[in-house]
Amino acid sequence: MTTLNRRTLLKLGALTLGASAVSACANTQHGLPPGVGVASERFTPDIELSLKALPGTAQILPGATTNTWSYQAQLQRGEASALTIHPNRFLGPHLRVKRGQKVRVRFSNGLPAGQVTNVHWHGLLVPDSMDGHPRHVIDPGQTFVYEFEVKNRPGLYWFHPHPHVLTGQQVYRGLAGLLQVEDDAATAATLPTGEFDLPIVIQDRLFDAANQLLYPAQTETGQQGGMNHGGMGGMNMQSMMAGMMGALGDTVLVNGQKDASLEVGPRPYRLRFFNASNARIYKLAWSNGEPFNVIGTDGGLLDRPVTRPYLMLAPAQRIEIWVDFKRWASGQPVTLESGAFETGEAAGMMASSAPELGAPMRVMTVRVSGNASSPLTLPASFPALDAPRIEQATNAAAPRRFTLTLNGMQWLINGRSFEMDKVAADEVVTRGATEVWEFVNALNPGHMMEANGMPHPIHIHGTQFTVLGRSTLPELQKLQDGTRDGLVDTGLHDTVLVMPGESVKLLMQFNEAGRFLFHCHNLEHESQGMMRNVDVRA
Ligand code: C2O
Ligand code: CU
Ligand code: CU
DSSP: OOOOOHHHHHHHHHHHHGGGOOOOOOOOOOOOOTTTTSOOTTOOOSEEEEEEEEEEEEOOSSSSOEEEEEEEEEEEESOGGGEEOOTTSSSOOEEEEOTTOEEEEEEEEOOOTTOOBOOEEETOOOOGGGTTOTTSOBOTTOEEEEEEEOOSOSEEEEEEOOOTTTHHHHHHTTOOEEEEEOOOHHHHTTSOOGGGEEEEEEEEEOBOTTSOBOOTTBOTTSOBOOOBTTBGGGOOHHHHHHHHHOOOOSEEEETTEETOEEEEOSSEEEEEEEEOOSSOOEEEEETTOOOEEEEEETTEEEEEEEEESSEEEOTTOEEEEEEEGGGGOSSOOEEEEEOOOOOOOOSOOOOOSSOOTTOOEEEEEEEEOSOOOOOOOOOSOOSOOOOOOGGGBSOTTSOEEEEEEEETTEEEETTBOOOTTOOOGGGEEETTOEEEEEEEEOOOTTOTTTTTOOOEEEEETTOOBEEEEEEEOGGGTGGGGGTGGGOOOSSOBSEEEEOTTEEEEEEEEOOSOEEEEEEESSHHHHHHTOEEEEEEEO
8 A cells, every 4th residue: 555645745746737837926016116126316335236136057066067046246336355256156146244334236137037036135134125025026127226234243144035936946046145244353353264264055956867956846847836816726736745845955065066075274163054955954963073162143143152962954044153173183074964853744754866854964074184273262252142131022921922833735824824915913013122922833633744743944034033942842842852952042043943843932123114024934835825924013
């Protein structure tokens, strides 16, 4: 007897529904309001650049190049150090800005017909019209001018498209770049900088025999599976299946490269781990058993370093470490691995070309060589976080609660799917108020495939929050024995991993009025509708 599971269903869906796939949302409603997306004469940028999303190629695997979509950038104003183009171009440009600087980005959409897009500055605190909300997308051939002042603490942020339904596919094909807010001089003097301060961007992908990217939610006809404006009724089976699981790959890329190997000197480095995968969560560990000295999270440096035996890094999250390779100078290569962990999903899944979520994978190799010395030692503390305090919260006794559930094959937030122009009563907050939000990853009793739910990396726009605490349903506590010690809940975050059966309480403040988003950053969950608006009212 064959067990019907998600993977066989996915294949079935691809076979039977491929030919009738619904093409991407023909969004006829994105005439932008006056003044939105055009350069303002009153805005004097310190940094100005053009950014274009367009088809390209990258040498990712040996042999044939891979067709991608990528960001091409050109600096028009500002220091040359503000823009670094990644050599193989799979990963978008690396922008470096300073707090207080004004940035203007002339963005143009050079993608194929039907691919509306925009740019979201993930983690940055910008006005709502500059935040890349899916209501502010442009058609191929159109331009949108982003203007914002950098208000965030120094740290590693990033940018990516945020159209409704298409985000997963666009990021998968290569549309993602880094936006780093530089440290002030005093802090920088205590940390490795320049070539000793490296982003480690981790992505997983599936390739076909011709080295071309395979996006699991795409049909054989090359059309994007998606949602009609009619919602559930118009959604095709294949898109629902891939949406439920997330797009997982079998090939891990680091900084756009397969089988990455990092050559380092015997001295301290600052490594900025960033999970830019669509759906895969990593459990990072060094093969030599060395623990991690964590110095930063999404929102920049912690107030003091913490140690973890391994690190859980969910999609969109950044974790920065301090590592002194002098201790490793043995000549033996060390690998960075992603270890096995439980995800709460039904057991006995049929093998597919991509390892399941939670399966072990190799991420990269580190080789220490040469001579180097450095007077730097791990600082005992860093600048204060400047985060709101629980005493300021207006709702500490009754947190604003969002429950994550599965209905049929669609993940929901408080029973709702994304609606472009709607905000529910419990999604309206007051600007400047300090609030406790609680995300509850609920069980789905009787559900055939995901009775325990799935891990959801929850991301909130327009704020950097702190994590107040977690609790887990008694029956799922054991499941988390292999992940709990790898969570970094100190510091500031814009994305938090909520494991099955877990409730996580967050403390936050929104300081810009307008309409922002919160959603699951499993990009297939997001694209499928696990996203809602939050209105911040003055
Ligand atoms: Cu990185 Cu709303 O996303
Ligand atoms: Cu974001
Ligand atoms: Cu999710």
